[in-house]
Amino acid sequence: MLEMPRVDLEKCTGCGTCAAACHCGAIVIVEGKATIIETLKCGWCSVCEAVCPEGALYCEFEIVIEG
Amino acid sequence: MAASIEFLQASPYFAGMTEPEIEVISGLFFQKTIEKGEKITWQGDPGEALYFVASGAVKCFKTSPEGKEQILQIVLPGNSFNDVAVFDGGLSPTSTEAMSLVNLYVISRSDMGGILTDHPKIMINVIDILSSKIRHLLELVEDLSFRQVIGRIARILLEYADGAGPKPKLTQHEMAALAGTAREVVGRSLKTLQGDGMIRMERNRLVIADKEALSQMVNAHS
Ligand code: SF4
Ligand code: SF4
Numbered sequence: 001m002l003e004m005p006r007v008d009l010e011k012c013t014g015c016g017t018c019a020a021a022c023h024c025g026a027i028v029i030v031e032g033k034a035t036i037i038e039t040l041k042c043g044w045c046s047v048c049e050a051v052c053p054e055g056a057l058y059c060e061f062e063i064v065i066e067g
Numbered sequence: 068m069a070a071s072i073e074f075l076q077a078s079p080y081f082a083g084m085t086e087p088e089i090e091v092i093s094g095l096f097f098q099k100t101i102e103k104g105e106k107i108t109w110q111g112d113p114g115e116a117l118y119f120v121a122s123g124a125v126k127c128f129k130t131s132p133e134g135k136e137q138i139l140q141i142v143l144p145g146n147s148f149n150d151v152a153v154f155d156g157g158l159s160p161t162s163t164e165a166m167s168l169v170n171l172y173v174i175s176r177s178d179m180g181g182i183l184t185d186h187p188k189i190m191i192n193v194i195d196i197l198s199s200k201i202r203h204l205l206e207l208v209e210d211l212s213f214r215q216v217i218g219r220i221a222r223i224l225l226e227y228a229d230g231a232g233p234k235p236k237l238t239q240h241e242m243a244a245l246a247g248t249a250r251e252v253v254g255r256s257l258k259t260l261q262g263d264g265m266i267r268m269e270r271n272r273l274v275i276a277d278k279e280a281l282s283q284m285v286n287a288h289s
Binding site for chain 1: 251274
């Protein structure tokens, strides 16, 4: 399963800001909540996290040392 | 020895003065030669003279209580230093040192004051010169605080990557909160670190590519 940004459905108000800001169409609003569609087009730009007024989106990074 | 007429004519300080006027004031300057590595002025000294670099390079720097040196400006031929203390009558805010063999033209504070009184038209030149120095310093302040933030972010990345056990994941939002900065600054910092080859962003994996360089970054700015 491809990892995708995570939505906190309790915080999400379905405002659609993230869906409008995402350049690859990875977010749609379904039944008043942001829904993330699995797609490799999502390059983890974190724009959705940046624009969400509720802080409901999380683009988490795994931090590793090479080697 | 007086300053050369050509040098003063080319200096932004005296732009707009006629040749006969410049000839008169050139007698107020004296020349000084400084060996590489020699100090010229000291931070905290009264600003008794204004210096113009005729050849060579001079660094203006401050030294922190821990002895760390911060260069604020490198003064190249045609430009001046010690302006602030000369004009506000306060103490020199920086020390200066010759970075090469340096030839200077020096004028005393009172003689410089006399020139300004006699030729008020050059006041506008002084405003221009001081303004561009302020602009340069503001850019430096911005750069320094940005580098400090980058240093804090570098430390956070190393701490999280180094810890034993399952690795907690971090959003840029959380990195910002940990570093005490805004989210956008984190984005910019990560881009800068990636541009410098210290980290690599592989989608949702943030790979520390050069741990050594990243650690140095932390030490240099903490
Ligand atoms: S911007 Fe935030 S609150 Fe609005 S729909 Fe997207 S996740 Fe929900
Ligand atoms: S990280 Fe970027 S590409 Fe991925 S869902 Fe968010 S806005 Fe879209």
